[in-house]
Amino acid sequence: MHSTPTEITAVIFPGFELLDLYGPLELLGLLGDRVKISVAAEQPGIVESSLKVRSVADIAISEVARTDILLVPGGRGTRTEISNPSLLSQLQRLSQSAKYTASVCTGSVLLAKAGLLDGVKATSNKRAFDWVVSQGPKVHWIRTARWVEDGKFFTASGISAGIDMALALIGRLFSPEIRDEAATRAEYIWNRESTNDPFAVV
Template sequence: MRTIGAVIFEGFEMLDYFGPLEMFAMHRDQFKIIAVGEAAKPVTSSGGPAVVPDATFADGDRYDVLLVPGGKGVRAEIENAAMLEWLRAASAGAEVVTSVCTGSALLARAGLLNGHAATTNKLAFDWVREVSQTDAVDWRRSARWVKDGKFYTSSGVSAGTDVSLQVIADLLGEEAAQGAAFWAEYEANRDADNDPFALEE
């Protein structure tokens, strides 16, 4: 059984978070999902509903898979030293590190994407490149998601559900990914290089 550390912060985007987790939850015998927050108090999403963390940064737990959503709250979190430090520490022991939407800005700001290819929300693409404060990331504008080593970064919002299916395929096999999508009645975009929402540079 693999543990998924799904980080939450004030203003996280709901579909960035719950879309991928729904896919992982289709294989409850393979994945244990843990919501991780900076503190043991409810965290309000961008849409309003709050989530209570199962664990905190201070617990120092190891996770096999990390999920880092985006959302409006990223704009504050990129200046949050505790968040960046936790991402560095948690990523070191993780088998897979996944970001959705502008969550890749947090990984990049933490220095974790240096030397890697990555993508992000296309409407926020230039902003993410700017706030990452590094030229060491190969940002891919047209990608739906990018897999580079253990790092999986996706485009905006619904793309997180697509990249989670790729993670499932890589960890459990293609049949498991197809099964999760079928059970959820979700028609996935499985073409990593084709984001229909990509904008001209």
């Protein structure tokens, strides 16, 4: 007998970064019946990533009543979406319903602009860091971090760091054993120290 699966809602937008999304979704997806993954966007249908390769949103974000986990990738599309109050208000609403809200790379700028990270410790992509900071002046930005956990918020550094953060989130949601099993199934060598950040610009 299974308990209710953990609902994961990933929100995509034009110009999202592929691995920001699919790294965490792969690791979470390997949990099988423990999770139920939906990909949401402002409109359901085809969404073009920052690398042109296209993905499919299953549902309009406005149609998602609530979620357990909200996952927000980054990518160059965030430069546009920071000025999209409709998307930002949907992120704010869904995050309030969620047990955990996670972002990868510049996904954290959208959480910041949605007002979700005020007073919260968070991180972001290294190459866009100063821009991200300028968009979220009330956030406690951490420059040297593979990922940052603060209460219900998990924010990862650039692109591949999302995989490491996803594993930390799986450990918190389920157990260290289930986390390690997912990493092994993905044959992924987990960078387990959230503060070990070889890409920090100091």
